[in-house]
Amino acid sequence: MRDMTTPLIELALADAAATEALGARLAEALRGVSGWVVFLHGELGAGKTTLVRAWLRTLGVAGTIRSPTYTLIEPYEIDGRSLLHLDLYRLQDAEELEQLGLADTPPSAGGWLVEWPQRGAGLLPPPAIEIHLRADGLGRQAAIACADQWRERLAARLTPESGSSSAYAP
Numbered sequence: 002m003r004d005m006t007t008p009l010i011e012l013a014l015a016d017a018a019a020t021e022a023l024g025a026r027l028a029e030a031l032r033g034v035s036g037w038v039v040f041l042h043g044e045l046g047a048g049k050t051t052l053v054r055a056w057l058r059t060l061g062v063a064g065t066i067r068s069p070t071y072t073l074i075e076p077y078e079i080d081g082r083s084l085l086h087l088d089l090y091r092l093q094d095a096e097e098l099e100q101l102g103l104a105d106t107p108p109s110a111g112g113w114l115v116e117w118p119q120r121g122a123g124l125l126p127p128p129a130i131e132i133h134l135r136a137d138g139l140g141r142q143a144a145i146a147c148a149d150q151w152r153e154r155l156a157a158r159l160t161p162e163s164g165s166s167s168a169y170a171p
Contacts, residue, residue: 008133010145010160012143012144012145012159013140014141016140019141020051020143021054021055022055023052024051027130027155027159028059030155035112036109038112038113038126038130040115040131041115041132041134042134043133047141050068053116060079060084062079069116074101076106084113084114085113088116107126129147129150130147130151131145132145
């Protein structure tokens, strides 16, 4: 049973470092696991790509991590798993997804990190995790929801060390 309506946790991210720390913790929580899809929601500049870059670095991606804003997809091979970073902002119609060759790298081969998933509505697999980011002054607010089978795994990694869900420190 999926309960994606109630956030698992809501966090205040003071700066880019806190957003990166969140990405790293999410990566650690899913390290070695395949078959997940993560939807990243938020306006331009909300921190989606910052979070994904930290996620990929934590999993061992070295060198340049390019934003797929223009290519739409950036593939990565990590520990024998195929990971896709998708940025669907430039899609005019969800049907354009069929031209991207996503069937060649299904989530079961590793995982997908999808920015602007609403642009692919109806044609993307359901998410295991949804992350909503929004600007809040100089920082960000993050709300994370997940399918029931992921709740315990994520909760252990995402609870702020201070014990407060109102602030998040790297």
